[in-house]
Each structure stands twice: as structure tokens, then as C-alpha cells.
Amino acid sequence: MLRQPVLFVAAVIAFAAQSALADKQVFVSSAEYDITVQLSYTREVSPLGEQGGFSSYTSTGEFKNVRFGPSPAKGFEAWFEQRLSPSAGTPAIPAMQITGEGTIGPFVIAPAWEDPNEAIQPKITSGPRPFAPTLNVLTFEMAHEEDEDSIPVVPLVPTVWLRYNESYSIADPELQWDYPNFAGGVIESDAVVFSVPVASLAKGEDLEVKVPYSNGTASGEWKIVFWSREGQEQK
Numbered sequence: 194m195l196r197q198p199v200l201f202v203a204a205v206i207a208f209a210a211q212s213a214l215a216d217k218q219v220f221v222s223s224a225e226y227d228i229t230v231q232l233s234y235t236r237e238v239s240p241l242g243e244q245g246g247f248s249s250y251t252s253t254g255e256f257k258n259v260r261f262g263p264s265p266a267k268g269f270e271a272w273f274e275q276r277l278s279p280s281a282g283t284p285a286i287p288a289m290q291i292t293g294e295g296t297i298g299p300f301v302i303a304p305a306w307e308d309p310n311e312a313i314q315p316k317i318t319s320g321p322r323p324f325a326p327t328l329n330v331l332t333f334e335m336a337h338e339e340d341e342d343s344i345p346v347v348p349l350v351p352t353v354w355l356r357y358n359e360s361y362s363i364a365d366p367e368l369q370w371d372y373p374n375f376a377g378g379v380i381e382s383d384a385v386v387f388s389v390p391v392a393s394l395a396k397g398e399d400l401e402v403k404v405p406y407s408n409g410t411a412s413g414e415w416k417i418v419f420w421s422r423e424g425q426e427q428k
Contacts, residue, residue: 265287401417
């Protein structure tokens with residue numbers, strides 16, 4: 194008697210998956226979006242624990258006039274459409290990556306300690322300057338290639354997977370600082386993988402995605418917002 198509900202639930206899930214695949218249509222184009230990706234976190238520092246780096250941090254990356262189109266490669270639900278010129282009506286070519294504009298701040302650089310009783314305060318030597326974040330489209334496999342300890346759940350609906358990277362310069366970091374007579378520090382890139390439904394992009398829906406951030410004693414959040422330019426113009 195207990196097996197029937199289990200079989201029923203399994204049948205419902207299988208039917209939903211089959212229906213989603215049956216209803217899948219060729220993705221032609223999305224609305225035009227402005228995309229904002231913001232990372233914000235705080236971090237515990239102490240003379241006997243983690244020190245240096247940021248005690249609080251925010252960065253914001255922006256991508257303007259972003260449109261998604263059909264993928265020319267197997268495994269991708271969509272690629273970006275990049276126009277050859279800003280003029281309306283000009284041809285567009287598919288692209289796996291786009292570059293945006295980013296700003297650093299607000300932030301607080303934590304002190305460092307050589308002597309636990311005497312904090313060494315940081316001195317900024319360069320920056321902060323604007324940076325050039327990147328946004329890449331991924332396949333499902335690419336998005337989950339680091340999930341070694343768990344089996345990722347495959348979405349029932351077509352989904353676009355994306356990877357955002359702050360992409361700070363290694364040769365000339367956008368923010369550098371010194372702890373006089375002790376050490377130095379530079380800003381380093383963080384990245385996040387997330388997904389959005391293809392159907393929502395096709396309809397021009399505004400979207401918001403939040404992903405928890407954790408790194409050592411740092412904790413915070415990635416906040417990704419898709420603003421439909423068509424919706425903004427209608428308002």
C-alpha cells in the first residue's frame with residue numbers, strides 16, 4: 194500500500210519532464226537587458242585569525258544592452274548576440290562572452306598584525322579604478338564541472354547557465370595597498386555561476402537571482418538583476 198504514492202509521484206515527475214521537453218521550442222531571441230551583478234560581503238579578522246584583505250567589500254558589474262539569441266553550438270541553450278555596430282538594424286553575431294564595466298566599493302581594508310598588540314593599518318597605493326568584468330555562457334556540464342561530491346539536478350525547463358567573473362587585472366591590479374614595513378595586498382577576482390530560464394528571457398521578464406557567498410570567515414551574497422529595457426521604456 195505504501196508503494197502506490199511513491200510510484201504516483203515518480204510518474205508525475207516523469208510526465209512533467211516529458212511535457213517540458215515536448216513543449217521546448219527553438220529559442221529565437223530575448224528582450225534587451227541591462228544586467229547588474231553585485232558582490233557584497235563582510236569578513237571577520239583578528240590578530241590570531243584571518244588578517245589583511247577586506248573586512249567589508251562591495252563590487253558592482255554592469256552590462257548594458259544585452260540580448261540573447263540562438264546557440265550555434267551543441268549543449269548551449271543560448272548565446273549572446275553582439276551587433277557589429279550600435280546602429281539599429283545592423284547584423285548581430287553570436288558570442289560566448291561579453292565584457293562590462295565595474296566599480297569597486299564601498300569597502301574597508303582590514304589591518305594586519307605582526308605584533309598581536311599593535312595593528313598595522315593599510316595604506317592604499319593604487320586605485321580603486323574601474324574594472325572590466327566578464328559574463329560567459331556555459332553548458333550544463335561546464336557549469337557543474339566542479340560538483341565532484343554531488344550529482345547536480347538537471348532543470349526540467351530549458352535554462353541558460355552563466356559565469357560572471359570580476360576579471361581583475363593581474364599585471365596592473367585595480368586596487369593595491371601596503372602595510373608599511375610589513376606586507377602588501379592586491380585585489381583578487383571572485384566569480385559566480387548562476388542560471389536563468391530561457392522562457393523568462395524570451396518573454397522579457399525582469400529577473401533577480403541571489404547566490405550565497407562564503408570564503409573562509411567571509412560571508413555575503415551575490416545579487417544578479419536582469420532589467421528588461423523594453424519594460425523600462427513602457428514604464
